Amino acid sequence: MLKLIxxxxxxxxxxxxxxxxxxxxxxxIFFIVxxxxxxxxxxxxxxxxxxxxxxATELFVHMAYIVFTGVxxxxxxxxxxxxxxxxxxxxxxxxxxxxxxxxxxxxxxxNYIAMVVSKLLIYVVLILTRSFTGISMTGISxxxxxxxxxVLLSSAAMVSVSYIxxxxxxxxxxxxxxxxxxxxxxxxxxxxxxxxxxxxxxxxFVVLFVIAIVSVYLSICNVETKDLL
Amino acid sequence: xxxxNIESENIVQxxxxxxxxxxxxxxxxxxxxxxxxxxxxxxxxxxxxKTTVMKMLTNLWxxxxxxxxxxxxxxxxxxxxxxxxxxxxxxFPCFYEHxxxxxxxxxxxxxxxxxxxxxxxxxLKMLGLLEAGGQLVKRYSLGMKQRLxxxxxxxxxxxxxxxxxxxxxxxxxxxxxxxxLFKMLCAEYGITIIISSHILSEVESIADxxxxxxxxxxxxxxxxxxxxxxxxxxxELAVEDTKRAAYILADQLELKNFKVIDAHTIRIxxxxxxxxxxxxxxxxxxxxxxxxxxxxxxxxxxxxxxTGEGAKSC
Numbered sequence: 351m352l353k354l355i356x357x358x359x360x361x362x363x364x365x366x367x368x369x370x371x372x373x374x375x376x377x378x379i380f381f382i383v384x385x386x387x388x389x390x391x392x393x394x395x396x397x398x399x400x401x402x403x404x405x406a407t408e409l410f411v412h413m414a415y416i417v418f419t420g421v422x423x424x425x426x427x428x429x430x431x432x433x434x435x436x437x438x439x440x441x442x443x444x445x446x447x448x449x450x451x452x453x454x455x456x457x458x459x460x461n462y463i464a465m466v467v468s469k470l471l472i473y474v475v476l477i478l479t480r481s482f483t484g485i486s487m488t489g490i491s492x493x494x495x496x497x498x499x500x501v502l503l504s505s506a507a508m509v510s511v512s513y514i515x516x517x518x519x520x521x522x523x524x525x526x527x528x529x530x531x532x533x534x535x536x537x538x539x540x541x542x543x544x545x546x547x548x549x550x551x552x553x554x555f556v557v558l559f560v561i562a563i564v565s566v567y568l569s570i571c572n573v574e575t576k577d578l579l
Numbered sequence: 580x581x582x583x584n585i586e587s588e589n590i591v592q593x594x595x596x597x598x599x600x601x602x603x604x605x606x607x608x609x610x611x612x613x614x615x616x617x618x619x620x621x622x623x624x625x626x627x628x629k630t631t632v633m634k635m636l637t638n639l640w641x642x643x644x645x646x647x648x649x650x651x652x653x654x655x656x657x658x659x660x661x662x663x664x665x666x667x668x669x670x671f672p673c674f675y676e677h678x679x680x681x682x683x684x685x686x687x688x689x690x691x692x693x694x695x696x697x698x699x700x701x702x703l704k705m706l707g708l709l710e711a712g713g714q715l716v717k718r719y720s721l722g723m724k725q726r727l728x729x730x731x732x733x734x735x736x737x738x739x740x741x742x743x744x745x746x747x748x749x750x751x752x753x754x755x756x757x758x759x760l761f762k763m764l765c766a767e768y769g770i771t772i773i774i775s776s777h778i779l780s781e782v783e784s785i786a787d788x789x790x791x792x793x794x795x796x797x798x799x800x801x802x803x804x805x806x807x808x809x810x811x812x813x814x815e816l817a818v819e820d821t822k823r824a825a826y827i828l829a830d831q832l833e834l835k836n837f838k839v840i841d842a843h844t845i846r847i848x849x850x851x852x853x854x855x856x857x858x859x860x861x862x863x864x865x866x867x868x869x870x871x872x873x874x875x876x877x878x879x880x881x882x883x884x885x886t887g888e889g890a891k892s893c
Binding site for chain 2: 353357360361363433434435437438439440441442443444445574575577578
């Protein structure tokens with residue numbers, strides 16, 4: 351399985367995605383630092399509050415990587431069906447379910463690591479720039495288990511939730527549909543209407559997680575008997 | 580559990596193979612028998628069902644009814660091991676276009692679990708792509724992609740090659756190169772090849788057996804040797820005056836089985852008479868001859884006859 355995952359990264363030119371993840375993280379850092387500066391001037395304190403910088407960081411990173419995961423699922427899996435390279439993959443002496451699972455795992459592992467690294471980098475930059483911005487770092491404590499649990503679990507949940515877009519893209523045979531679905535997921539999970547938001551609603555994310563698992567199952571369940579049209 | 584059919588000489592066999600999609604019958608009751616080490620030409624007009632059958636042979640599509648037997652084993656949805664022994668091109672070869680031709684072949688070896696030093700270079704060399712191997716596939720021409728597809732199909736030394744219209748996009752020299760390559764693979768490595776093509780002369784010159792499919796049904800499966808033996812031979816005459824020549828043929832040579840085709844052509848369907856006797860008799864009776872020769876039906880004639888396409892086009 352690990353070999354299949356490595357081959358997926360190789361043939362899809364994973365270095366391109368690493369470069370894009372670095373650029374995305376740099377842009378988020380830029381915005382967060384600007385926001386931190388604005389908080390110091392007091393303009394936006396009423397809206398976010400200084401202790402909410404961690405929430406803003408998570409919001410931006412989650413939004414970015416839910417779409418990023420959708421794009422990678424579109425390229426790795428839905429695009430392979432569109433470009434007929436899946437016909438080639440299914441001509442190999444490898445179980446079709448294993449092929450699809452390795453593709454999903456390749457996307458999941460990359461985005462999970464990238465999301466965790468992005469969050470940690472942003473927190474490190476916020477701590478390093480603390481002397482200039484003067485903001486408090488409530489919620490960023492590398493020594494606490496709860497901090498690590500929050501970073502690791504929320505990242506896993508967000509990457510997993512993105513997989514809801516996969517069966518939609520496969521059903522519609524469209525990479526674009528996969529990406530648009532992931533944007534809709536961003537709106538649902540990260541958006542707010544007035545003060546109403548589902549960002550910290552754990553039961554809601556548990557339901558989404560279950561839907562994501564069902565989505566993965568639906569994407570692979572008939573793959574051995576289904577014709578490649 | 581797949582059934583073993585050890586007694587069968589056939590490396591590929593289909594039994595009443597039928598495929599229905601959305602209520603439309605694409606192929607029905609197709610029976611194919613391909614012997615080990617032969618080149619099997621699979622012929623049929625466009626839309627006859629050749630690609631459908633080939634997709635089922637390579638397990639990309641599953642039969643609605645009937646079975647496919649490869650190497651004596653009935654193909655099931657989970658028949659993966661048998662794919663190690665096959666190479667194929669169905670419809671058109673797909674590649675990872677951002678990678679080089681060589682990298683595409685190396686990737687293929689990784690997925691196939693085939694690790695033989697120089698195998699990639701040898702395959703590229705066989706198809707005349709050694710120099711272009713380092714180029715990105717997106718810069719390849721259609722013909723180069725087709726050749727790279729064949730290089731990939733033969734890369735892991737398969738026992739069976741399933742090639743759907745492999746000469747698409749190739750120039751005459753490229754076609755000749757492939758013809759020679761297929762003959763060599765068959766003769767030297769004992770590879771069994773199933774090849775479909777709309778260019779009948781291509782198949783005619785290399786196939787041992789042909790199968791003709793039309794409107795989703797197998798019309799005939801016959802060896803090339805049988806075709807040449809059973810085809811009617813005739814003598815074709817190109818003369819100045821067909822009326823006079825016909826009179827001489829009937830009166831002097833007492834021939835009855837001949838036909839005036841047009842103002843200058845006569846066909847004699849009697850292969851017992853010598854052409855020298857005909858030309859001598861016509862010359863002695865002052866009937867000018869421009870050409871005389873024996874003719875046999877080509878595979879194309881046979882194909883048009885059995886599919887009825889010739890009659891339709893007339």
